[in-house]
Amino acid sequence: MMRKKIVAGNWKMNKTPKETAAFLSGAKDKMVSDAVDVVFCVPFVDLQVAVDALAGTGIGVGAENMHFEDAGAFTGEVSAPMLKEMGVEYVVLGHSERREYFGETDEMINKKVKKALASDLKPILCCGETLEQREAGITIEWVRMQIKCGLLGLTAEEVQKVVLAYEPIWAIGTGKTATSEQAQEVCKAVREVVAEVYGDATADVVRVQYGGSVSGANAAELFAMADIDGGLVGGASLKEDFADIIHYNK
Ligand code: PEP
Numbered sequence: 001m002m003r004k005k006i007v008a009g010n011w012k013m014n015k016t017p018k019e020t021a022a023f024l025s026g027a028k029d030k031m032v033s034d035a036v037d038v039v040f041c042v043p044f045v046d047l048q049v050a051v052d053a054l055a056g057t058g059i060g061v062g063a064e065n066m067h068f069e070d071a072g073a074f075t076g077e078v079s080a081p082m083l084k085e086m087g088v089e090y091v092v093l094g095h096s097e098r099r100e101y102f103g104e105t106d107e108m109i110n111k112k113v114k115k116a117l118a119s120d121l122k123p124i125l126c127c128g129e130t131l132e133q134r135e136a137g138i139t140i141e142w143v144r145m146q147i148k149c150g151l152l153g154l155t156a157e158e159v160q161k162v163v164l165a166y167e168p169i170w171a172i173g174t175g176k177t178a179t180s181e182q183a184q185e186v187c188k189a190v191r192e193v194v195a196e197v198y199g200d201a202t203a204d205v206v207r208v209q210y211g212g213s214v215s216g217a218n219a220a221e222l223f224a225m226a227d228i229d230g231g232l233v234g235g236a237s238l239k240e241d242f243a244d245i246i247h248y249n250k
Pocket residue numbers: 010012167171172173174175211212213214232233234235236
């Protein structure tokens with residue numbers, strides 16, 4: 001089964017709308033790829049600028065979070081219909097920073113995944129262990145649980161539309177990348193848990209990214225692993241060097 005690779009940038013809380021317009025207008029031509037699905041996940045206030053700047057390039061735009069209700073008394077939140085109307089295609093859900101700093105639980109994340117799919121948005125569902133969990137030898141157990149909970153109640157057909165991102169927390173923004181073997185081991189376990197719950201056909205199709213200090217220097221080795229279908233990229237997606245990750249095989 002040949003799965004198309006997907007490389008998604010996660011800008012986190014970086015770049016204003018003006019900076020977004022300037023960066024994307026200067027860099028977008030280098031980011032275009034037929035071989036790889038390319039996505040920029042950007043702050044809410046930058047989404048419209050990104051959608052407009054990237055129109056016609058084939059590059060997708062994603063949000064970094066959303067609420068699980070369509071509308072209502074949720075001050076400060078943004079909903080799936082709002083994203084959809086702007087032309088947003090993807091949404092990152094359950095990033096470790098949302099879990100750690102904003103108290104997001106597996107149950108909330110599962111509601112968001114369901115809402116995204118019901119709204120025709122493609123979720124990028126994140127999972128990953130802390131250094132303490134890795135050292136305690138519970139990485140696989142932990143990640144399997146996060147995936148099972150995040151996907152709970154979905155049909156196999158829905159799961160095929162989800163992008164799963166394995167991001168060891170100790171490797172995010174630290175410059176410490178998991179070795180390709182470590183990343184492969186967990187991405188394989190993610191695919192196996194999908195196979196157990198939703199069947200082999202779904203596990204064959206679902207894309208599993210690795211995230212954690214991916215760069216132009218390590219992308220080719222990571223993406224060559226059997227169960228790694230691309231990357232979720234933080235810091236390196238803010239610079240033009242992101243193109244080196246997109247074109248990792250050139
Ligand atoms: C991320 O933001 O999901 C991430 C992996 O960040 P970085 O690439 O900077 O480690």
